[in-house]
Amino acid sequence: MKRILMLGAGKVGSLIACLLSEIGDYRLFIGDSNSDSIRRAGELNCKNVSIHSIDALNRADLERFLESHEVDAVISCLPYYCNFTVAEMALKFHLHYFDLTEDVEVAHHIAKISADAETAFVPQCGLAPGFISVVANELMTHFEELDTVKLRVGALPINPSNALKYSLTWSTDGLINEYGNLCYGVENGEPAVLLPLEGYETIEVDGLLYEGFNTSGGIGTLAETYRGKVRTLNYKTLRYPGHCEKVHFLMQDLKLNQDRGTLKRILENAIPKTMQDVVLIYVSVTGRQNQSLFEENYVKKFYHREISGRLWSAIQVTTASGLCAVADMILQSSSPPVGFVKQESIKFESFIENRFGKYYE
Numbered sequence: 001m002k003r004i005l006m007l008g009a010g011k012v013g014s015l016i017a018c019l020l021s022e023i024g025d026y027r028l029f030i031g032d033s034n035s036d037s038i039r040r041a042g043e044l045n046c047k048n049v050s051i052h053s054i055d056a057l058n059r060a061d062l063e064r065f066l067e068s069h070e071v072d073a074v075i076s077c078l079p080y081y082c083n084f085t086v087a088e089m090a091l092k093f094h095l096h097y098f099d100l101t102e103d104v105e106v107a108h109h110i111a112k113i114s115a116d117a118e119t120a121f122v123p124q125c126g127l128a129p130g131f132i133s134v135v136a137n138e139l140m141t142h143f144e145e146l147d148t149v150k151l152r153v154g155a156l157p158i159n160p161s162n163a164l165k166y167s168l169t170w171s172t173d174g175l176i177n178e179y180g181n182l183c184y185g186v187e188n189g190e191p192a193v194l195l196p197l198e199g200y201e202t203i204e205v206d207g208l209l210y211e212g213f214n215t216s217g218g219i220g221t222l223a224e225t226y227r228g229k230v231r232t233l234n235y236k237t238l239r240y241p242g243h244c245e246k247v248h249f250l251m252q253d254l255k256l257n258q259d260r261g262t263l264k265r266i267l268e269n270a271i272p273k274t275m276q277d278v279v280l281i282y283v284s285v286t287g288r289q290n291q292s293l294f295e296e297n298y299v300k301k302f303y304h305r306e307i308s309g310r311l312w313s314a315i316q317v318t319t320a321s322g323l324c325a326v327a328d329m330i331l332q333s334s335s336p337p338v339g340f341v342k343q344e345s346i347k348f349e350s351f352i353e354n355r356f357g358k359y360y361e
Contacts, residue, residue: 001048002331003027003070005095007056007086008077009034009041011170011313012100012126015320016077018308019356021046025332029069031056056082059089066093073098073119073331075323079173080106087113087121096336097121098327100319102129102174102217104184111221111340120330122341125323127279127315128153128235129220130343131351131360135283135298136222138348142296143287146230149186151219152203152212152282154238155315157274158303164247165240167274169315172264178237179247180257181216184223185234191223197248199236205280205299212236213244221342230287238280275304279314302360321359325351 002025006013009032020026030041031054041051055061056078066089073096076086080103087110090097096119101107107123114121124130132151140146157167168175183194199214219235226233250256256263283298302314312320326346330336337345351357 001025001027002072003029004073004075004327004331005029005031005066005069005071006075006077007031007054007082009037009051010077011316012319012323013037013077014041014044015307015312015316016075016324017041017046017049018044018310019320019324020327021048022308023355024048029065029071031062031065033057056086059085062086062089063092066095071095073327075327076100079171080177081173083123084109087123090119090121091117094118096327096330097123098125098323099123100126100130100323102178104181104217107217107221114340117339120337120341121339122326122330122343124217124220124343125326126319127155127281127322128218130326131318131322132218132235132281132283133220133222133343134346134348134351135281136285137225137344139283139285139296139298140226140230140287143285143289143294145288146226146285147232147288147293148284148286149222149226149230149233150282150284151222151233151235152238152280152284153218153235154210154278154280156238156240156278156280158276158278160240162271163242164271165243166271167277168267168271169274169277169313170319172268175267176260176263178215178217180251180260183214183216183235184219185214185232186223186227186230187232189228189231191227194234197244197251199234200244201236202241203238203282205282206301209241210238210280211241211244212238220344222344225342225344238282275311275313277314278303279318300360317359321356324356325354325360328356329354
């Protein structure tokens, strides 16, 4: 039985704990410093799970736990800024490492420190970044010559009821980070820096209109992997029409991108949460097949569902199962990869055939 320290028992961490504990191959230590999160984790009544008070931002606190408990891997479901310390502790104790970060700086730091690691370091698991790169890479292998790759993901309320036409379906810190940080893609075959909330477009899926715009982090490492191999590659978030203009007003016109604490308080006070959501994945690849110009698409919607007798939102299910599938493939492998592992190195078929990948079918 593999032993995992999972840090962060929030929205996604709670479902990861349920999924991993149910199959009987994992012993989980859940660590959190928030008393409410610890209480909710205890209410899950998961098998093979123990809950501990651990402050992951306190290096000494985390180190003491790892020195006194035998652990094979660490999963971070914490806000992105916590992962510098967690990854460094995983390296020190020779543990496999997985996280959900969308932050580019964090991913670059992990890639740097794990270059010679004896274990696997796999940041950017989940949906976007994460599964979106697995899908895009699979489609790109079908072409002899690549032209344009579009990655689009939306996590939306099914029945929006406010001016932003949005609900807080996941981390507010992560949302603001994506809306406010620089974005990356490929233009004319070379990596390019793109501005967040720009690159506006609209697409229609199943008769519904969505708007798309640049956000940070969702592209993962694809732009670096495919530099010089594709003419255009970019990632955009999908929302209902009107959302981008209002967020631009908040973050740019009111300059709340420079005061993210205030923006977080405004959003969490005014925007409701919901379990009734939909996740939309849209990937389009255009290029040459047999000397002709072709396009292939992957378009799919996922909805909230019941797992282990509880209702979970679509963003919880897609994010948690994405991380669990990747972690399970590596931890159950007889020869797991070592060092920095890119999401696009994971084969689509292996992902879907994994016992946790089934939630993406």
